[in-house]
Every structure is written in C-alpha cells, then in structure tokens.
Amino acid sequence: MNRIITYIVLNIVRSNIVVVYTLLLAALSWGIFSVEDNTSKGILTLLNVILLTVPLVSLIFSTIYLYNSSEFIELLLSQPIRRSTIWWSLFWGLTLSMQLAFLLGAGIPIYVYAPPDVGLIMIAMGLCITAVFVSIAFLSAILTRDKAKGIGIAIMAWLFFALMFDGLVLFLLFQFADYPIEKIMVGITALNPIDLARVLILLHIDVSAMMGYTGAIFKDFFGTTLGMIIALGILLLWVAVPYTVSLMKFNKKDL
8 A cells, every 4th residue: 555655646746737736835825925024914815825726726636637547546456455445545645745745835934934833723724625625536536437527526616615605604694694693603614624724724813803703702612622623523524524435436336
C-alpha cells in the first residue's frame, strides 16, 4: 500500500496542474499579505480565496485524475491486492498530494504572517477541507462511468457548498426572521464543511462580535474545547462518509 501511495504522490506532484495550483496559492497568499497593512484584513481576504479555490481544485482535479487513471486501477485490480487497499491508497495519494500543494502554496505565508493560533487553525482547516473534497470527488467519480457526468456532479457539488447553500440559509433566515432560530443555525452550519471551517476560523480572529447574537451563540458552542472537538469530528465525518459510500460502490462495481 505504501508503494502505491508513494507512486501516486510522486506522479501527482509532478503534474503541471498541481504545480500551477501551488504557485497560484503562493502568489495570492504572499500578495494579499504584502498589500494589506492590517493582518486581520489580509486573513479575511485570504480566507475567502482559500474557501473557494481549495475545494474547487481538490474536487475537480481528483475527479479527473480518477477517470484518467482507469487503466492504472484495472492494472492494480489484476494483482493480488484487495480492492479496499487500492481505493484507500488512491485516496491517500490524492489527499496527501493536494495537502502538500496547499501547505507549500498557502501554509507558509499564513504561518509567517498570521498570529500563531489563527495561522494554525487556518492551516488545519485548509488541510481538512482538502480531504473532505477529495473524498466527495471519489464519490462523484464512482457514481457514473461517464467522465462528463462525473465532472458535472463534482462541479454541482462545489456550487452547492460554496454558493447555493448560503443562499438557502439566507432564505430560511428571512422566512423565519420572527422566530428564534439562531441555535438551529449551529446545526445547519454542520451541513456544509466550508461554512463550518469558515466559522471556526472567524471565531479565532474575534469577528464573531460583528455577527451579533448568532455570532455569540457560535462562539459559546464552537469556541469551547468540546465545541472544537465536535466540529473536527463533523469534518472527519465529511471525509469518512463520502469515502465509505464510494468504497462500497467500488467493491461492487464491475470494471
């Protein structure tokens, strides 16, 4: 298994797309921190960039890679290797490669410019979001043999979590503005890994005070040690559930 993971990582890190992705993150990160005199503003700007770019690239690249590696996967299946081992190796190979690109591109400038506690939580959330959307990519790719449909599913998943979900939340807030639904919003946030990561980071840079009563509820829950553990557990579920479903389908799929 380690040999397969090593081969996949070495193969991916040499990819032009991953190199461009790393350089793009580095250029944006260093540029934002260099332009902004206020570190907090720089963090907020970079946060929005990361929460849009990292999920999109992780999702689309991983989906395309799986489709393009169909012959490699068939070759592995012809060997005395368990299907779960192959799928697990592919997942970790892609995840580690994309996480390495994130660390080199955005992790270094964040570590240099951001306060230690904020910088570490931003890097941790970036790594978690990468793993989450690689996992979703595996589910997207295994749902259909058609490459165009698989990529379309991946794009729709990104659009939903990055853009449409917030619109639905705002709609609910307007529709039930007369009711105390702030506590329910904590549970709704867990349904979107991007929003969950955003809230955890914002709470560490004291922006929750600008979010009113809802921000205070978020801080009371996610700002505690128990809340952080629960939030990280939810993010791990976002990694585990799509991957497990994709593994079940891969084990039954006739290639």
